[in-house]
Amino acid sequence: MKLFYPSIIVILFVLSIFDLIVGLINDAVNFLNSAIGSKVASRKIIMIFASLGILLGAFLSSGMMEVARKGVFDPSYFHFSDLTFIFLAVMISDIILLDVFNTLGLPTSTTVSMVFCLLGGAFSIAMIKIASPLSNEPLHYLSQYIKAEKTLTIGVGIFLSILISFFSGAFIHYFIRFLLSFEYKSRLKYVGVIWAAISLSSMTYFLIVRGLHSTLKGFMEDNLTGFSLLIQHFIKCIHHHFFVFLLVLFSTWTLVAKIFVSLGYNILKFVVLYGTFSLAMAFAGNDLVNFIGIPIASIQSYNIWKEAGSPPAERFNMKSLSGNVQVPSIVLIFAGIIMILTLWFSKKTKTIVSTEINLSRQNEGTEKFLSNSLARGIVRFFLYFGNKFFKLFPKRFLVKIEKNFKQKIQNENVAFDLVRASANLTISSILISIATVQKLPLSTTFVTFMVSMGTSLSDRAWDRESAVYRVSGVLKVIRGWFLTGLIAFTMAGITASFLFFLKAWALIFFMFLIGFVFYKSYKNYQKGLSKKFEDQRKIFGTDELTLGKTLNKTMDILVPILESIENIYKNSIEGITKEDLKSLQYSRKHFLKVKESFTSIQNSLILVIRKTKNSEPIAGRLYMRIYNKIKEIIESSDVITNRTLFHVSNSHKPLKYKQKKIY
Numbered sequence: 001m002k003l004f005y006p007s008i009i010v011i012l013f014v015l016s017i018f019d020l021i022v023g024l025i026n027d028a029v030n031f032l033n034s035a036i037g038s039k040v041a042s043r044k045i046i047m048i049f050a051s052l053g054i055l056l057g058a059f060l061s062s063g064m065m066e067v068a069r070k071g072v073f074d075p076s077y078f079h080f081s082d083l084t085f086i087f088l089a090v091m092i093s094d095i096i097l098l099d100v101f102n103t104l105g106l107p108t109s110t111t112v113s114m115v116f117c118l119l120g121g122a123f124s125i126a127m128i129k130i131a132s133p134l135s136n137e138p139l140h141y142l143s144q145y146i147k148a149e150k151t152l153t154i155g156v157g158i159f160l161s162i163l164i165s166f167f168s169g170a171f172i173h174y175f176i177r178f179l180l181s182f183e184y185k186s187r188l189k190y191v192g193v194i195w196a197a198i199s200l201s202s203m204t205y206f207l208i209v210r211g212l213h214s215t216l217k218g219f220m221e222d223n224l225t226g227f228s229l230l231i232q233h234f235i236k237c238i239h240h241h242f243f244v245f246l247l248v249l250f251s252t253w254t255l256v257a258k259i260f261v262s263l264g265y266n267i268l269k270f271v272v273l274y275g276t277f278s279l280a281m282a283f284a285g286n287d288l289v290n291f292i293g294i295p296i297a298s299i300q301s302y303n304i305w306k307e308a309g310s311p312p313a314e315r316f317n318m319k320s321l322s323g324n325v326q327v328p329s330i331v332l333i334f335a336g337i338i339m340i341l342t343l344w345f346s347k348k349t350k351t352i353v354s355t356e357i358n359l360s361r362q363n364e365g366t367e368k369f370l371s372n373s374l375a376r377g378i379v380r381f382f383l384y385f386g387n388k389f390f391k392l393f394p395k396r397f398l399v400k401i402e403k404n405f406k407q408k409i410q411n412e413n414v415a416f417d418l419v420r421a422s423a424n425l426t427i428s429s430i431l432i433s434i435a436t437v438q439k440l441p442l443s444t445t446f447v448t449f450m451v452s453m454g455t456s457l458s459d460r461a462w463d464r465e466s467a468v469y470r471v472s473g474v475l476k477v478i479r480g481w482f483l484t485g486l487i488a489f490t491m492a493g494i495t496a497s498f499l500f501f502l503k504a505w506a507l508i509f510f511m512f513l514i515g516f517v518f519y520k521s522y523k524n525y526q527k528g529l530s531k532k533f534e535d536q537r538k539i540f541g542t543d544e545l546t547l548g549k550t551l552n553k554t555m556d557i558l559v560p561i562l563e564s565i566e567n568i569y570k571n572s573i574e575g576i577t578k579e580d581l582k583s584l585q586y587s588r589k590h591f592l593k594v595k596e597s598f599t600s601i602q603n604s605l606i607l608v609i610r611k612t613k614n615s616e617p618i619a620g621r622l623y624m625r626i627y628n629k630i631k632e633i634i635e636s637s638d639v640i641t642n643r644t645l646f647h648v649s650n651s652h653k654p655l656k657y658k659q660k661k662i663y
Contacts, residue, residue, distance in 0.1 A: 057284025058336030120492035169454025275425030369473035
């Protein structure tokens with residue numbers, strides 16, 4: 001057992017690298033969504049700005065982590081072995097949970113995951129200690145171990161941030177769009193300059209509050225020297241002269257924006273790139289320590305234990321760990337480099353970003369999520385409410401407003417324009433800055449996602465054709481957020497319990513489990529990429545459809561479906577004649593995939609009719625005829641694969657020789 005705890009420290013450090021990778025993959029959507037969705041620059045340029053933000057954020061980060069994670073649990077009530085198992089359980093659970101969300105392409109909060117993993121692990125160990133026959137502590141002593149009030153505050157704060165972010169995004173962006181319209185380039189000289197100055201001022205303040213402020217977290221009041229004293233004085237000066245500072249910022253950025261516009265440069269491009277840099281820097285400066293704070297805390301725990309003469313780990317109290325943990329700058333820089341490499345080379349990052357862009361895009365395309373009854377009910381309610389509300393205003397007034405919301409045809413590869421991209425970044429920065437100053441708990445992932453959804457609603461990206469699918473997608477993501485906390489708590493609790501009782505055997509098992517989960521998620525992700533359907537923009541484009549285009553595009557869809565159906569039919573016939581259950585099961589499984597891919601054609605019918613060129617209506621009619629024929633083939637194949645599998649799986653009478661010969 002002499003090597004047991006040192007080996008755990010090494011394992012925790014290795015796990016922290018994996019946690020950095022899966023955490024960055026999920027959190028990248030926070031600062032990449034607006035830039036990539038608006039195509040403000042090439043992907044390479046966007047990545048460079050984000051990478052610089054991460055590197056600077058890592059350098060400026062204080063590297064301080066409260067071991068109690070803002071008061072979630074009190075280390076002084078735990079022994080060295082208890083905390084070691086809690087830290088290990090947190091890292092294992094966090095890695096598995098985030099990797100699953102990444103594979104599914106759903107954004108979640110790494111902070112919520114980490115907090116509830118810590119809470120679950122601590123709760124489990126605390127319950128084991130209280131329930132032990134050697135303990136005389138009553139059950140209500142659990143409140144000494146776990147600080148439920150703080151956890152409840154975090155939960156309520158996060159829930160409120162979801163609602164506030166969505167409605168703030170929708171309300172504020174409505175007026176921004178009204179002032180700038182979709183033909184914003186003609187208004188950049190005046191309204192655009194003011195909006196750019198407001199955006200850049202709020203982002204600069206955000207950089208200072210979330211960036212430089214984090215540098216001071218690790219220093220005690222009487223331990224400030226040199227650069228840290230200068231930063232503290234600067235921040236205090238800003239707080240004391242808040243409105244003067246904002247006025248100076250606004251004036252400076254107004255002048256800069258005016259110069260840019262007079263030179264013929266689109267100032268909103270700079271706003272979006274600057275916002276991407278600021279959010280990336282704030283993420284690295286504040287959330288980076290979530291992933292490496294645990295192994296650093298475990299090293300300090302180990303050092304305290306060793307300095308005490310390595311007493312029995314099960315009895316050594318960890319009261320000394322109640323303070324903050326200093327992370328060396330070199331470790332933070334190294335962690336920042338790992339995150340930058342992940343940002344550049346991970347394909348899963350693109351999947352997470354595409355989920356948010358898909359839900360907020362302005363143009364038409366294949367919807368990623370299916371509708372459900374709750375989404376349909378919400379859409380019907382708001383349609384009814386909207387009709388009643390707009391009847392209160394004169395038609396002339398509504399027509400005047402409508403002119404500013406008239407959408408222009410834009411590049412099919414651009415999900416939304418620079419006005420909305422800048423609004424996403426500005427509103428998110430303002431909300432996060434307010435929460436930071438007021439010390440309110442919130443998740444940056446939740447804020448940026450819900451602001452993006454709110455602005456897309458204001459831009460009427462959720463029209464009658466797509467609203468129910470977009471609402472369904474948003475509800476699914478939100479459900480995933482709440483499940484994150486529940487799953488993290490449960491998983492960490494179970495993991496900590498196994499480690500507490502089985503120790504080395506449990507550790508070996510969980511290491512194999514992480515390897516298995518990574519392998520399966522990689523395989524499933526690759527399968528998902530191979531069967532991912534092209535969306536309607538790629539299939540049909542944004543141009544009008546002619547007869548020639550329809551024939552070419554339809555053949556691209558038709559050939560693989562017919563080839564698959566032919567193989568399925570042959571396997572089904574062979575399966576029922578030979579009573580080969582495995583062959584029939586494979587045919588049915590393969591058919592269901594083909595049937596699923598058929599939905600891309602089904603969902604495109606209205607789009608095809610809308611895009612059919614007026615001079616060539618035969619193109620639309622041809623597509624409809626082909627669709628009907630494919631539908632008949634799909635329905636027939638459904639019956640064949642289902643009934644043959646049912647027949648053999650229930651061991652019904654085999655076919656007679658003459659029947660087999662016919663087939």
